[in-house]
Amino acid sequence: MTLQSRLRDVxxxxxxxxxxxxxxREDIQIIAVxxxxxxxxxxxxxxxxISHIGENRWPNAKTKWEALKEQAVxxxxxxxxxxxxxxxIGKFDYIHSLDRLSLAEAIHxxxxxxxxxxxxxxxxxxxGEQSKQGLxxxxxxxxxxxxxxxxxxxxxxxxxxxxxxxxxxxxxxxxRALRHLRDKLNELSILDEPMLExxxxxxxxFEVAIEEGATSxxxxxxxxxxxxxxxx
Ligand SMILES: *Cc1c(COP(=O)(O)O)cnc(C)c1O
Numbered sequence: 432m433t434l435q436s437r438l439r440d441v442x443x444x445x446x447x448x449x450x451x452x453x454x455x456r457e458d459i460q461i462i463a464v465x466x467x468x469x470x471x472x473x474x475x476x477x478x479x480x481i482s483h484i485g486e487n488r489w490p491n492a493k494t495k496w497e498a499l500k501e502q503a504v505x506x507x508x509x510x511x512x513x514x515x516x517x518x519x520i521g522k523f524d525y526i527h528s529l530d531r532l533s534l535a536e537a538i539h540x541x542x543x544x545x546x547x548x549x550x551x552x553x554x555x556x557x558x559g560e561q562s563k564q565g566l567x568x569x570x571x572x573x574x575x576x577x578x579x580x581x582x583x584x585x586x587x588x589x590x591x592x593x594x595x596x597x598x599x600x601x602x603x604x605x606x607r608a609l610r611h612l613r614d615k616l617n618e619l620s621i622l623d624e625p626m627l628e629x630x631x632x633x634x635x636x637f638e639v640a641i642e643e644g645a646t647s648x649x650x651x652x653x654x655x656x657x658x659x660x661x662x663x
Contacts, residue, residue: 434475434655441637441654448641459641462506464633464651468658470494476655477503485527485649489518496522508590508630508649510564513537521545527590527630527649530554530565532577539581548583552590552630555612557605560594568612575621588628588646589613599636606631606643 432440441461449456464485465473473484473495482502486492487509496505500522507523513533519526520541529535529551542549553574556565566574571589578584591609593602609631617625632640634653641648651657 434479437654437656438479441650444638445641448638452642458646460647462647462649463655464649465495465655466491467651468655470498472655472658473499489515516541520549521547525550527552528554528564535578535581535584539583542583548585550585550587552588552628553586554590555609557591557608558594563592565591571612572616572619575616586626588626588630590630593636595635599639602636603639603643606640610644
């Protein structure tokens with residue numbers, strides 16, 4: 432399948448999911464996850480009009496960021512080690528994986544040095560899988576209170592990864608739980624500005640995520656394909 436036909440196919444499925452759930456297409460941002468593909472493919476994606484790029488490791492993202500930073504918005508979607516914060520903050524426009532206080536402190540300190548604000552998604556482990564990163568849902572409220580002192584961080588929404596399911600419908604409860612958690616947190620008025628965003632849905636389950644309120648879907652394989660690449 433060519434890149435163009437994959438984009439068309441994803442766009443159709445996305446519009447269908449919007450129709451089914453009474454949502455507006457323009458309320459959903461596609462983030463093209465380019466971690467499995469070359470710089471050339473990432474450039475082709477941007478040429479096709481998808482200007483939000485997601486990457487999960489700085490060493491692999493570096494050449495893409497350098498080539499595309501003027502044209503694209505960059506999202507850091509992978510787990511972020513504290514000692515990698517200096518590489519990423521100031522380059523990536525959004526962080527999707529804020530899940531612990533030590534990381535919040537490191538991001539804040541770096542952002543203060545650069546005199547910038549950093550919009551962040553709080554990553555939540557809704558499924559409870561051991562292998563998944565993220566805050567326990569019950570701890571997110573306290574986490575929001577704890578990061579208030581790091582005023583360079585703007586918590587703009589929640590992010591989660593659902594377990595891979597052969598039947599995508601099985602992920603619905605996870606996405607619904609994340610939406611309910613966001614709505615509940617907004618009602619508590621512990622936030623300076625409401626968290627509007629939900630980063631959820633990947634290749635396997637993005638339609639269900641949209642039906643449950645996703646504002647950003649992170650699409651790798653289904654959108655840009657997967658290429659054999661050298662590690663590095
Ligand atoms: C790799 C990755 C994606 C995209 O994965 P696909 O299943 O290929 O769409 C989305 N989100 C995160 C956090 C990822 O690491």
